[in-house]
Amino acid sequence: xxxxxxxxxxxxxxxxxxxxxxxxxxxxxxxxxxxxxxxxxxxxxxxxxxxxxxxxxxxxxxxxxxxxxxxxxxxxxxxxxxxxxxxxxxxxxxxxxxxxxxxxxxxxxxxxxxxxxxxxxxxxxxxxxxxxxxxxxxxxxxxxxxxxxxxxxxxxxxxxxxxxxxxxxxxxxxxxxxxxxxxxxxxxxxxxxxxxxxxxxxxxxxxxxxxxxxxxxxxxxxxxxxxxxxxxxxxxxxxxxxxxxxxxxxxxxxxxxxxxxxxxxxxxxxxxxxxxxxxxxxxxxxxxxxxxxxxxxxxxxxxxxxxxxxxxxxxxxxxxxxxxxxxxxxxxxxxxxxxxxxxxxxxxxxxxxxxxxxxxxxxxxxxxxxxxxxxxxxxxxxxxxxxxxxxxxxxxxxxxxxxxxxxxxxxxxxxxxxxxxxxxxxxxxxxxxxxxxxxxxxxxxxxxxxxxxxxxxxxxxxxxxxxxxxxxxxxxxxxxxxxxxxxxxxxxxxxxxxxxxxxxxxxxxxxxxxxxxxxxxxxxxxxxxxxxxxxxxxxxxxxxxxxxxxxxxxxxxxxxxxxxxxxxxxxxxxxxxxxxxxxxxxxxxxxxxxxxxxxxxxxxxxxxxxxxxxxxxxxxxxxxxxxxxxxxxxxxxxxxxxxxxxxxxxxxxxxxxxxxxxxxxxxxxxxxxxxxxxxxxxxxxxxxxxxxxxxxxxxxxxxxxxxxxxxxxxxxxxxxxxxxxxxxxxxxxxxxxxxxxxxxxxxxxxxxxxxxxxxxxxxxxxxxxxxxxxxxxxxxxxxxxxxxxxxxxxxxxxxxxxxxxxxxxxxxxxxxxxxxxxxxxxxxxxxxxxxxxxxxxxxxxxxxxxxxxxxxxxxxxxxxxxxxxxxxxxxxxxxxxxxxxxxxxxxxxxxxxxxxxxxxxxxxxxxxxxxxxxxx
Numbered sequence: 038x039x040x041x042x043x044x045x046x047x048x049x050x051x052x053x054x055x056x057x058x059x060x061x062x063x064x065x066x067x068x069x070x071x072x073x074x075x076x077x078x079x080x081x082x083x084x085x086x087x088x089x090x091x092x093x094x095x096x097x098x099x100x101x102x103x104x105x106x107x108x109x110x111x112x113x114x115x116x117x118x119x120x121x122x123x124x125x126x127x128x129x130x131x132x133x134x135x136x137x138x139x140x141x142x143x144x145x146x147x148x149x150x151x152x153x154x155x156x157x158x159x160x161x162x163x164x165x166x167x168x169x170x171x172x173x174x175x176x177x178x179x180x181x182x183x184x185x186x187x188x189x190x191x192x193x194x195x196x197x198x199x200x201x202x203x204x205x206x207x208x209x210x211x212x213x214x215x216x217x218x219x220x221x222x223x224x225x226x227x228x229x230x231x232x233x234x235x236x237x238x239x240x241x242x243x244x245x246x247x248x249x250x251x252x253x254x255x256x257x258x259x260x261x262x263x264x265x266x267x268x269x270x271x272x273x274x275x276x277x278x279x280x281x282x283x284x285x286x287x288x289x290x291x292x293x294x295x296x297x298x299x300x301x302x303x304x305x306x307x308x309x310x311x312x313x314x315x316x317x318x319x320x321x322x323x324x325x326x327x328x329x330x331x332x333x334x335x336x337x338x339x340x341x342x343x344x345x346x347x348x349x350x351x352x353x354x355x356x357x358x359x360x361x362x363x364x365x366x367x368x369x370x371x372x373x374x375x376x377x378x379x380x381x382x383x384x385x386x387x388x389x390x391x392x393x394x395x396x397x398x399x400x401x402x403x404x405x406x407x408x409x410x411x412x413x414x415x416x417x418x419x420x421x422x423x424x425x426x427x428x429x430x431x432x433x434x435x436x437x438x439x440x441x442x443x444x445x446x447x448x449x450x451x452x453x454x455x456x457x458x459x460x461x462x463x464x465x466x467x468x469x470x471x472x473x474x475x476x477x478x479x480x481x482x483x484x485x486x487x488x489x490x491x492x493x494x495x496x497x498x499x500x501x502x503x504x505x506x507x508x509x510x511x512x513x514x515x516x517x518x519x520x521x522x523x524x525x526x527x528x529x530x531x532x533x534x535x536x537x538x539x540x541x542x543x544x545x546x547x548x549x550x551x552x553x554x555x556x557x558x559x560x561x562x563x564x565x566x567x568x569x570x571x572x573x574x575x576x577x578x579x580x581x582x583x584x585x586x587x588x589x590x591x592x593x594x595x596x597x598x599x600x601x602x603x604x605x606x607x608x609x610x611x612x613x614x615x616x617x618x619x620x621x622x623x624x625x626x627x628x629x630x631x632x633x634x635x636x637x638x639x640x641x642x643x644x645x646x647x648x649x650x651x652x653x654x655x656x657x658x659x660x661x662x663x664x665x666x667x668x669x670x671x672x673x674x675x676x677x678x679x680x681x682x683x684x685x686x687x688x689x690x691x692x693x694x695x696x697x698x699x700x701x702x703x704x705x706x707x708x709x710x711x712x713x714x715x716x717x718x719x720x721x722x723x724x725x726x727x728x729x730x731x732x733x734x735x736x737x738x739x740x741x742x743x744x745x746x747x748x749x750x751x752x753x754x755x756x757x758x759x760x761x762x763x764x765x766x767x768x769x770x771x772x773x774x775x776x777x778x779x780x781x782x783x784x785x786x787x788x789x790x791x792x793x794x795x796x797x798x799x800x801x802x803x804x805x806x807x808x809x810x811x812x813x814x815x816x817x818x819x820x821x822x823x824x825x826x827x828x829x830x831x832x833x834x835x836x837x838x839x840x841x842x843x844x845x846x847x848x849x850x851x852x853x854x855x856x857x858x859x860x861x862x863x864x865x866x867x868x869x870x871x872x873x874x875x876x877x878x879x880x881x882x883x884x885x886x887x888x889x890x891x892x893x894x895x896x897x898x899x900x901x902x903x904x905x906x907x908x909x910x911x912x913x914x915x916x917x918x919x920x921x922x923x924x925x926x927x928x929x930x931x932x933x934x935x936x937x938x939x940x941x942x943x944x945x946x947x948x949x950x951x952x953x954x955x956x957x
Contacts, residue, residue, distance in 0.1 A: 039089060046093070052104030053097055053113045060090045098150050111157040118154075118180075119173045151186050152193030152214060159217035166228035167221050167257035175264040178218060182272040190214055191273070191281035197288050206293035206307035215285060218268065219318070221261045222310035223254055223456055229448075239448035242414050246455060254456075255463045258314070262466075266318045274322075279380065286387050287348030289315060294350065296394045297514075299402075309453065312395030313460050319388040320469045326381055327476045336381040339484050339507040343368040344375045348383060349390050357516060358564050359509040367506045385480075388473060393514040396470070399457045400525050406454050413447040464537040467526065471543060474519050478547035481515060482554075484508050485562075494550060496602035504562045513568060516555070519548060520571040527578035540582050543595055550603045552576070557611030566618055570630070573615065573637035576608070580644040599649055609645070609655050612638045613674035620677055635681060636732045639739040646742055653746065660750060669908070669922045675750050676759070676908040678736060683763045685733030690770055692726035693778045693789065726787050734794075741797050744804040752808045754901040755908060760805075761814035764798055765821035771795050772830035796838045799848050806851055816858035824859065827852045868952050876945050878902060880914065888941050892928040893918040897941065 042059075049055045067083045070076055096103045097110040104110065158178050165171045182190055194200045195214050210216040223232060232250040233240055246254075273282040293312060295301040326333045342351050343364060356364060420440045427436045460466060483489050484507050485500060526543070529535045555563060556572045563569055579595050586596060598604065616638050622630040645652040663671035699719040707715055744751055751760050770778075771794060783789035805811040815822055831852050835845055872884045878899040887900040894915035904922055906914060913920045928934060 038086060042089060042093065046104050051113065053094070053110045054117075056090055056094050056097070056104070057117070060087060060094070063087045063090065095150065098153060109157075111153055112161075115154060115157045115161065115177070118177045119158075148189045148192050151181060151189040152195055155181055155190055155214050156195055156212075159212075159214065162217035162221065163211055165221060166225045167223055167254055167261065168228045168231040171221055171257075172260065172264065175218065175261075175268070179264070179268050179272065182268060184272075187272045187275075187278045191278050191285075196281065196285065204292060205305040206289075206296070206311075207305055209289050209292045210307040210311045213285070213289070215269075215273075216289070216307075216311070218261070218265050219289075219314045220308055220311040221257070221314075222308055223459075224308070224310075224449075224452065229452070237444070239444050240451050242417065242447060242451075244448075244451050244455065246459065251459055254459045258310075258460060259463060259465060262314055262317045262321075265314060266321050269318055270322065274380075283348060283380065283383050283387075286315075286319070286383075290387060290390050290394065291350045293394050294353065296398045297354075309395065309399050309457055310460070312391060312398075313457070316388065316391035316395040317466050317469065319384065319391050320466075320473050322384050323388045323473055323476075324469065326385060327472060330476070333381050334480075334483075334489060336379055337385055337480060337489075338376055338378060338382050339511065340371050340375055341378055341382050341386055342512060343371060343510050344378070345372065346375060346378055347386075349386060351512065355513040355565070357509060357511045357513050357568075358504055358560070358562055359506075363506075364510050367510050370506075389477065389512075389515060389518070392470070392473075392518055393512070396457070396461060397514065397518045397521055400461075400521055403454075403525075406450060410447065410450055410454065413443055413450065416443050417447065461525065462529065462535045462537055464542070467538050468542060470522065471526070471545070474522055475545055475547050477515065478519060478551040481511075482547060482551055484511065485554075494603060496606040499607075500554060500558055500562060502559075502561075508562070513563075513565060516563060517568050517571070520552065520568070520575060523548065523552075523575045524571055524578070527575060527582070531578055531581060540586065540595055545595070545598070549576075549579075549598050549601060553601075553604045553608045553611055555611075557607070557614030566622055567630075569615055570619060570622065570634045573612065573634050573641060577637035577641045577644075580641050580648075583648070584644065599645065600651070605651050605655055609642065609652060610659055610670075612642055613659070614670055617670060617673045617677055632681070632685070632729075632732050635677075636735045639678075639735040643735075643739050643742050646746075656743075656747065660747070671750065672753060672755055673908050675753075675756055676905075678740060679751075679756065679759050679763055680909070682733065682736040682740060683759075683766070685729045685736060686767055688729040689726055689733055689789070690778065692722045692729065693783050693787075695722040696726060696783075697778070723787065726783075726789070730787060730789055734790075737794070737797050737801075741801055741804075744801055748804050748808065752805060752811050752814075754810070755904040757808075757810050757814045758817070758901070759905065761811060761822075762818050762820060764802055765815060765818045768795075768798050768802075768830050769821045769826050771798065772833035773826055775833075792837045792839055795834060796840050799834055799838055799840060800844065802851060803844060803847050806847060812851070812854050812858050813862070815855050816862050822855065822859065824856050827855060868956055869949065872948065875941075876948065880906070885941070885945055888938050888945070889925065889929050890934055890938060891915065892920065892924065897938075 046052045046055065063083055063086050067080065067087065070080050070083065093104070098114070108116075155178065158174050158181070162171065162174055165174070190196060193214060195212070198204050198208060198213055201208060201212070210220045223229075226238065229235060229238070229240065232246075232253065233244050235241070269282065273279070273285075289307070293306050296306045296312065326337075341347050342349075342354075345368070359367070417440065420436065420443065424436075424440075427433055479492075482494055483491050485504065486494070486498065487505050487507070526535075526538060530538060530540055552572045552575060556569055558569070560566075579598055583596050583599065599608075616635055619631045619635055646656070660671055663669075696719065699715055699722065703712070703715055703719065740751075751757070771791065775791065778789070778791070784791060831849055834840070834848060838845070840848075869884050876884050878885050879896060880898050880902045883899070885897070885899050888897050889900045889903060890897050891903070891913050894913050896913075896915050903914075903925065907920065907922045907925065911919065911921045929938060
């Protein structure tokens with residue numbers, strides 16, 4: 038019998054097809070064989086023949102070159118399973134029934150057969166895309182991993198690639214048993230051809246999704262995620278294989294740790310699609326946890342991130358507020374108390390890690406990708422423009438090769454950019470992601486307040502001075518993922534780039550509370566200021582939606598956010614603290630690092646001030662608290678607001694002057710060798726002008742808004758001179774030197790609203806009319822104030838400024854007061870010019886009025902001068918030692934120091950009185 042079968046196999050082209058047919062015919066005969074005793078020998082023969090056929094199949098699947106085949110037996114079997122290809126004489130229940138019995142008979146070979154078949158399906162999935170017919174492969178995969186078959190898969194060396202010399206994310210995606218089902222994407226020639234109009238097989242530089250192609254991709258990806266989730270949940274998460282499934286998740290995530298780096302080798306990590314699909318499957322697995330929070334919350338242990346039992350490797354992860362020594366200490370202290378981590382804890386932390394490595398990693402590189410795309414387009418444009426010059430030279434081959442390679446690279450980068458947007462804006466995924474992040478925000482609040490069962494949070498509850506260790510050691514990405522994700526979705530909704538996601542899809546209950554509380558937190562809670570710098574942008578976007586939806590009379594889920602008690606209590610204070618803290622981010626990229634988030638804060642405060650009276654009350658309360666407690670953050674906020682107004686408007690004006698000079702130079706004719714540099718300089722100056730003008734206007738508008746209802750903070754002794762100098766300088770530039778700015782062109786091209794800006798400056802003057810110290814500060818401004826200058830400026834104001842006649846009259850009266858005060862100041866200066874050296878302030882070289890002694894250097898200085906200096910740089914200017922305003926005030930309240938300064942002040946005042954008598 039065996040000889041006959043072996044001989045027959047040598048005579049056929051496809052041995053596996055022949056064996057399958059033989060088995061089916063024998064099975065049919067056996068099923069139809071009578072059960073009479075006389076038929077027993079025939080039945081035994083058929084059973085023996087069936088066993089023999091089965092053994093040959095097992096050999097064919099486990100050993101190479103046993104039977105003839107045009108393709109490998111494994112590939113042939115998978116094709117049969119996927120497409121049901123069979124001769125007409127093969128019964129309809131084959132080959133599925135055949136392989137069920139085959140695996141029952143295979144015994145010790147079952148594991149190898151199952152894993153080999155699953156691996157073969159993976160190999161074929163690796164060649165498919167989201168536009169191909171992939172669902173039959175998933176269905177076969179689902180059948181091959183059902184019940185006890187899943188336990189055979191997890192025993193295979195291929196489960197965790199134990200036999201591989203090197204394991205990285207790419208190997209996991211392509212070669213592990215489950216990896217390929219997470220990697221279906223739109224990368225590949227067939228997908229490009231199906232989804233886009235191509236040029237030489239590549240995406241055009243202006244490629245965009247069409248409605249049909251985007252629908253195709255989202256539909257395909259949603260189906261792939263749904264089927265992957267079903268296979269994981271139904272086949273691998275039952276108790277028998279749950280531990281191994283968790284191990285695989287951790288293996289896949291740990292192998293892609295490099296995706297968190299700004300620079301990583303794409304050949305050593307999984308694709309974006311793989312990690313985003315993995316993330317979505319994990320998010321789906323967390324939904325029951327979120328929906329059953331009351332029962333599940335006790336199982337979410339923050340100590341997981343420092344435990345040696347954790348499956349995720351957190352060794353190189355940046356923490357919220359802990360260095361490596363702190364992490365090591367907390368790990369040692371908590372190790373004995375660590376609970377056994379179950380599926381709930383693991384699933385939650387796995388989802389967060391996948392979110393960080395997949396969607397958030399891609400979003401964090403978006404700006405870089407856009408710049409890369411822009412650079413590649415310019416490179417292609419330049420090569421094509423110069424083609425007539427090089428196509429008939431010896432460089433032709435190299436240049437053409439460079440052009441083709443650049444186009445191919447641009448095509449790949451464009452497709453990656455379009456792909457991540459397609460996934461992120463799939464509505465089901467977006468809602469799952471936002472739901473998870475809102476739950477994560479609640480969990481983070483619980484950790485911060487050390488209240489694991491909290492569902493509501495009191496508005497008066499404040500963060501402790503020092504955070505708990507459980508908070509310090511949490512990964513930084515837990516906060517940054519929330520803010521980055523919100524910025525991404527809100528921006529796209531505002532720009533109208535998402536039809537699927539609307540403002541009402543943002544069901545945020547805890548995210549606003551978390552962000553408002555931590556916007557102004559100390560570095561002890563969040564060390565990296567960049568983590569907080571995204572928060573103002575979120576609230577700014579919400580304020581725009583709030584305003585625009587209100588104009589249209591439409592309801593928006595987020596409209597009530599700003600009335601949340603926690604936001605009313607903490608948002609304004611957080612804005613002011615962060616505005617000050619952002620000062621330390623000013624570097625070579627300060628426009629984005631410092632001024633952009635400050636711009637969002639300025640516009641947000643304006644919106645709150647004008648729309649919600651409650652926030653004006655909160656602002657006044659903040660001022661009272663600062664005055665009562667001696668806190669400087671309120672004054673520092675106004676100080677940096679004035680600094681920004683000065684810097685940004687000055688930069689704008691300098692850029693306008695540069696634009697005028699470069700424009701004149703280009704029009705008058707420059708050597709060709711210099712023209713390129715001049716044109717580049719002009720473009721840079723124009724970009725700088727537009728950017729700084731927008732930010733400067735936001736600062737001026739905020740100052741105008743606040744000073745109208747609350748002018749007092751601006752005229753504190755630390756700030757009033759700076760305020761006066763800023764207003765005087767810009768009034769002089771805008772009114773008396775406007776010809777240098779080419780005002781007409783500047784307004785049309787760059788939005789430099791000259792008349793409107795003069796009106797804002799003059800209106801701001803008017804807000805401080807009743808403050809004598811402001812009048813004195815203007816009169817004492819030796820840089821920009823002059824009687825003639827203000828008379829000339831007043832004429833321009835009367836002619837051009839968009840002000841009411843009454844306002845112009847008030848400003849004219851103020852100009853007269855400035856003049857009178859300046860005359861008095863000049864007389865006083867003449868009277869005090871021969872003061873003793875001991876009365877001189879070493880910082881301003883003027884006579885002391887209110888002397889203060891510095892704690893470390895012992896120098897005696899003018900109070901207004903030193904408190905102003907400390908707002909910008911908290912050091913003793915004489916020995917560079919650390920010094921804060923609070924420390925200075927406290928030191929000068931000491932009885933012996935206070936007595937010394939009072940005595941000096943008496944001597945100065947007595948000398949002044951004597952000088953007055955002598956002059957009289």
